[in-house]
Amino acid sequence: xxxxxxxxxxxxxxxxxxxxxxxxxxxxxxxxxxxxxxxxxxxxxxxxxxxxxxxxxxxxxxxxxxxxxxxxxxxxxxxxxxxxxxxxxxxxxxxxxxxxxxxxxxxxxxxxxxxxxxxxxxxxxxxxxxxxxxxxxxxxxxxxxxxxxxxxxxxxxxxxxxxxxxxxxxxxxxxxxxxxxxxxxxxxxxxxxxxxxxxxxxxxxxxxxxxxxxxxxxxxxxxxxxxxxxxxxxxxxxxxxxxxxxxxxxxxxxxxxxxxxxxxxxxxxxxxxxxxxxxxxxxxxxxxxxxxxxxxxxxxxxxxxxxxxxxxxxxxxxxxxxxxxxxxxxxxxxxxxxxxxxxxxxxxxxxxxxxxxxxxxxxxxxxxxxxxxxxxxxxxxxxxxxxxxxxxxxxxxxxxxxxxxxx
Amino acid sequence: xxxxxxxxxxxxxxxxxxxxxxxxxxxxxxxxxxxxxxxxxxxxxxxxxxxxxxxxxxxxxxxxxxxxxxxxxxxxxxxxxxxxxxxxxxxxxxxxxxxxxxxxxxxxxxxxxxxxxxxxxxxxxxxxxxxxxxxxxxxxxxxxxxxxxxxxxxxxxxxxxxxxxxxxxxxxxxxxxxxxxxxxxxxxxxxxxxxxxxxxxxxxxxxxxxxxxxxxxxxxxxxxxxxxxxxxxxxxxxxxxxxxxxxxxxxxxxxxxxxxxxxxxxxxxxxxxxxxxxxxxxxxxxxxxxxxxxxxxxxxxxxxxxxxxxxxxxxxxxxxxxxxxxxxxxxxxxxxxxxxxxxxxxxxxxxxxxxxxxxxxxxxxxxxxxxxxxxxxxxxxxxxxxxxxxxxxxxxxxxxxxxxxxx
Numbered sequence: 001x002x003x004x005x006x007x008x009x010x011x012x013x014x015x016x017x018x019x020x021x022x023x024x025x026x027x028x029x030x031x032x033x034x035x036x037x038x039x040x041x042x043x044x045x046x047x048x049x050x051x052x053x054x055x056x057x058x059x060x061x062x063x064x065x066x067x068x069x070x071x072x073x074x075x076x077x078x079x080x081x082x083x084x085x086x087x088x089x090x091x092x093x094x095x096x097x098x099x100x101x102x103x104x105x106x107x108x109x110x111x112x113x114x115x116x117x118x119x120x121x122x123x124x125x126x127x128x129x130x131x132x133x134x135x136x137x138x139x140x141x142x143x144x145x146x147x148x149x150x151x152x153x154x155x156x157x158x159x160x161x162x163x164x165x166x167x168x169x170x171x172x173x174x175x176x177x178x179x180x181x182x183x184x185x186x187x188x189x190x191x192x193x194x195x196x197x198x199x200x201x202x203x204x205x206x207x208x209x210x211x212x213x214x215x216x217x218x219x220x221x222x223x224x225x226x227x228x229x230x231x232x233x234x235x236x237x238x239x240x241x242x243x244x245x246x247x248x249x250x251x252x253x254x255x256x257x258x259x260x261x262x263x264x265x266x267x268x269x270x271x272x273x274x275x276x277x278x279x280x281x282x283x284x285x286x287x288x289x290x291x292x293x294x295x296x297x298x299x300x301x302x303x304x305x306x307x308x309x310x311x312x313x314x315x316x317x318x319x320x321x322x323x324x325x326x327x328x329x330x331x332x333x334x335x336x337x338x339x340x341x342x343x344x345x346x347x348x349x350x351x352x353x354x355x356x357x358x359x360x361x362x363x364x365x366x367x368x369x370x371x372x373x374x375x376x377x378x379x380x381x382x383x384x385x386x387x388x389x390x391x392x393x394x395x396x397x398x399x400x401x402x403x404x405x406x407x
Numbered sequence: 408x409x410x411x412x413x414x415x416x417x418x419x420x421x422x423x424x425x426x427x428x429x430x431x432x433x434x435x436x437x438x439x440x441x442x443x444x445x446x447x448x449x450x451x452x453x454x455x456x457x458x459x460x461x462x463x464x465x466x467x468x469x470x471x472x473x474x475x476x477x478x479x480x481x482x483x484x485x486x487x488x489x490x491x492x493x494x495x496x497x498x499x500x501x502x503x504x505x506x507x508x509x510x511x512x513x514x515x516x517x518x519x520x521x522x523x524x525x526x527x528x529x530x531x532x533x534x535x536x537x538x539x540x541x542x543x544x545x546x547x548x549x550x551x552x553x554x555x556x557x558x559x560x561x562x563x564x565x566x567x568x569x570x571x572x573x574x575x576x577x578x579x580x581x582x583x584x585x586x587x588x589x590x591x592x593x594x595x596x597x598x599x600x601x602x603x604x605x606x607x608x609x610x611x612x613x614x615x616x617x618x619x620x621x622x623x624x625x626x627x628x629x630x631x632x633x634x635x636x637x638x639x640x641x642x643x644x645x646x647x648x649x650x651x652x653x654x655x656x657x658x659x660x661x662x663x664x665x666x667x668x669x670x671x672x673x674x675x676x677x678x679x680x681x682x683x684x685x686x687x688x689x690x691x692x693x694x695x696x697x698x699x700x701x702x703x704x705x706x707x708x709x710x711x712x713x714x715x716x717x718x719x720x721x722x723x724x725x726x727x728x729x730x731x732x733x734x735x736x737x738x739x740x741x742x743x744x745x746x747x748x749x750x751x752x753x754x755x756x757x758x759x760x761x762x763x764x765x766x767x768x769x770x771x772x773x774x775x776x777x778x779x780x781x782x783x784x785x786x787x788x789x790x791x792x793x794x795x796x797x798x799x800x801x802x803x804x805x806x807x808x809x810x811x812x813x814x
Contacts, residue, residue, distance in 0.1 A: 069486035072479035079476035
């Protein structure tokens with residue numbers, strides 16, 4: 001017997017038939033003798049509609065009212081799922097964020113979970129009832145108002161509840177059946193990973209594999225919650241996200257991720273004197289523009305070309321900020337290129353193996369792919385390449401690291 | 408300066424434009440120097456959709472889950488209206504039933520309001536903020552679960568909140584512009600009443616004038632809340648529902664109501680002995696069939712014909728129950744007639760004036776309308792007539808009591 005938190009996203013509860021299907025899956029776990037709590041999102045499309053209404057009424061709407069409005073999506077699904085479970089003989093009841101309670105700070109629209117009282121949920125689970133908990137929402141206990149955790153927040157709710165009820169596992173049901181070595185739409189021979197470490201999942205999540213919300217992986221790592229990603233629609237085991245120590249045979253590289261969400265900015269002929277970098281990145285930071293990869297090439301004279309990436313959504317703002325800082329900083333010109341892709345090779349095995357980056361550069365060179373920027377972390381090597389080369393680069397690296405499954 | 412509760416129903420908040428229109432109306436009251444709280448229903452159609460989902464998943468769904476689901480409709484509108492108010496410079500915030508709190512019993516789906524703590528709402532109103540309160544919902548404080556007050560419950564919420572915040576008036580905005588002497592679709596010369604007493608409104612509400620929910624009128628009468636019924640879409644004064652004492656010139660008859668929701672049942676040749684009526688109506692009561700008008704005609708022999716009305720929706724069940732009771736009671740036969748209408752003449756002035764019933768009988772006789780059953784209360788005379796005669800009877804009585812307005 002295990003204690004399991006099962007989480008179902010919007011597409012898994014998109015209509016009554018799918019809600020019945022979810023109820024059936026929950027019943028199977030209950031019938032197998034497990035203690036089960038369920039976390040659900042809003043029916044797909046519902047949250048978008050609610051957000052649109054708020055924005056149409058006022059682009060600068062009160063985030064507290066926004067939260068009251070959008071939190072209704074999950075409230076509908078928990079009630080409906082509880083009814084569907086009862087209809088097939090499973091004792092169940094719905095729980096809203098303020099009923100559990102799931103306490104958060106008061107950063108409405110993107111609140112952080114501060115504490116979850118698991119007492120009531122554990123009591124109910126032990127008595128054989130299935131708590132059906134609204135994802136994505138909590139309560140600011142000081143002001144007694146509903147908060148939401150930001151888009152994708154239901155994954156975070158599930159992991160946080162799993163930690164609070166000391167669950168053996170948190171199963172995230174989704175429309176893919178696990179975590180792959182890379183995007184199977186690009187590499188048909190991509191393999192599903194049985195296990196992946198938190199650290200690797202975090203790198204993969206943050207560079208474009210949109211299976212799990214990044215904050216939920218961080219929380220799972222911090223609280224040591226074992227997470228399984230699996231399909232709502234098929235019956236097969238998924239991928240386990242666990243502590244490194246639980247993975248016996250650690251490959252050097254676990255996966256290849258890519259992202260087309262970045263744009264490249266190059267500042268030409270920046271004066272090479274102390275304080276210049278601080279002036280540039282300070283101005284961007286003040287304007288809330290996140291900078292990712294940074295390289296600097298010293299030129300023949302006393303100037304340097306400085307290249308970095310920002311999110312594509314921030315590109316116009318970044319250019320504006322830099323143009324204003326130009327008199328102070330004194331560079332010659334700004335060259336912006338939105339047509340780039342970041343390709344990353346991720347694996348905890350890199351820590352103990354040399355030559356991972358070299359394999360990458362060699363494989364890309366062989367295909368004639370020019371590397372524009374390089375950045376590395378302990379378990380990741382990322383390169384920036386021309387956007388047109390995305391698929392080619394991913395396929396070349398997938399093969400180079402021996403990740404291809406059977407044809 | 409007055410303190411006003413403004414209530415808007417589903418058609419008044421059916422889309423964003425109408426929500427903006429409501430915000431504009433609230434702003435005008437605020438600009439006029441009044442302290443205002445607003446109560447709103449769900450956008451029209453939303454509650455029906457949510458109810459349908461619950462029923463499709465399970466006809467015998469858990470009423471607690473049903474309440475969690477359907478209460479979301481109002482939660483969406485309070486958030487959206489608060490945003491719309493803020494957008495035009497009115498300080499506003501949304502309040503859910505559990506935030507106020509609006510405490511109810513635990514009769515989910517048709518809960519009764521037990522107490523409302525008006526403290527927070529009054530504080531906010533005095534500080535110039537407009538509370539936007541979710542109608543139709545409350546909380547069972549013992550089990551900490553959301554309750555709903557039954558269909559039309561937002562009227563009840565508005566009146567209860569008006570009482571709790573000691574409002575000078577509760578304005579119910581709706582799609583009609585007031586309370587009429589009768590249905591204007593039947594009598595084009597029907598007049599809008601400036602004032603009507605609680606007692607009269609209660610009789611009119613319960614016999615078919617669907618402007619105000621009956622329970623809300625009862626509560627207004629009990630708590631002495633002055634209620635105004637007026638149009639969301641037009642700019643003109645509505646009808647005030649107030650204490651009798653506030654109505655200076657009391658007409659004998661205030662209005663003519665009609666209902667086609669009843670069916671007539673006649674039991675032929677019922678033995679005329681003690682205990683027979685108890686056996687008949689006891690059986691119906693046990694089957695939850697409400698009986699309204701009752702008459703009994705003693706025949707030439709030791710039997711009697713017994714006639715009474717039940718709701719059309721209950722007719723089949725009533726016949727079934729009576730058929731089963733037949734051996735015990737010993738009547739000869741059941742004659743059911745669903746094609747009847749109940750026409751009622753209502754007015755507190757009847758208390759002090761004789762001859763009201765006589766005028767009714769005379770006016771109906773003159774048109775050749777046969778009266779099947781008569782029943783009276785202190786301020787009402789009702790008759791049952793053939794369904795085909797409904798409009799003719801209403802028009803004849805409207806004229807007979809001098810209620811016709813200018814042509």
